[in-house]
Amino acid sequence: MTTTNGTGGPVTAPATLDLGLARQVLAAQPFSRLLGARLAAFGEGTATLEVELREDLRQQNGFAHGGVLAYAADNALTFAAGSVLGPAILTGGLGLQYLRPARAGTLRAEARVIHAGARQAVCGCELFAVDGTGEAVLCAVAQGTVLRSGAPRP
Template identity: 55%
Template sequence: MARKVLAAQPFSVLLDARLTAFGDGEAAVELDIRDELRQQFGSVHGGVLSYAADNALAFAAGSAVGSRVATAGFSIDFLRPARGTLLRAHAHVVRAGRTRVACRCDVTTGDADGPQTLCAVAQGTIAVLAD
């Protein structure tokens, strides 16, 4: 079901994003780094990092409270340039309440077979939507 939700997001399809982990209050979104996703200095654009963190936060919350969620707000800190061939955003629930879910996310980059480098951290509040 979660992969169907991701596939229904046109922007996620444009980026060719993949949901590689989902369940028990955690989620991971991955995408291959291509030249079109870089900024003028060769690093992955901050908007792409933000997208990955936002979606990972929301999917982590959804794995804990159900699929009717939407991001209420999030902040992201860019720690170092994002380089490599693979971008991964891994989020987990800090606290799931009745109407809001607090989550944290690490965004890493690297090569598929090599070590990952932490390039951004994010935290967010996800709203649980009424039926």
């Protein structure tokens, strides 16, 4: 994925990032494993993360807990940015607007890079509740900034 930076120059992610490696990174996150999150798509400035809306991920009214939607948006945004910036990144900020409850099926967070520079990317995300027939209902939208963090600490 090549995207332009603030001065019009290209920003290109390392060629070694792919869906298989991204899935390994997700599997190494204990909280993501707890939620049963999976990456359905990754690369070229986009990422799609999915979570089955199990009973234990619901709040008292039977809707998916807002924290589950926030998690999905955060991770999808970060993976989308990672496809451009590389793997040593952290979320710098996240804004989320809930539109309607996610009731059942699969929560799908579809993120894309809106703008990337050498050190940060601004990303957008749409969150859908997808039922068994494939019908998707938009539940929330998010925007976030992801920053290069340098080499990860051991």
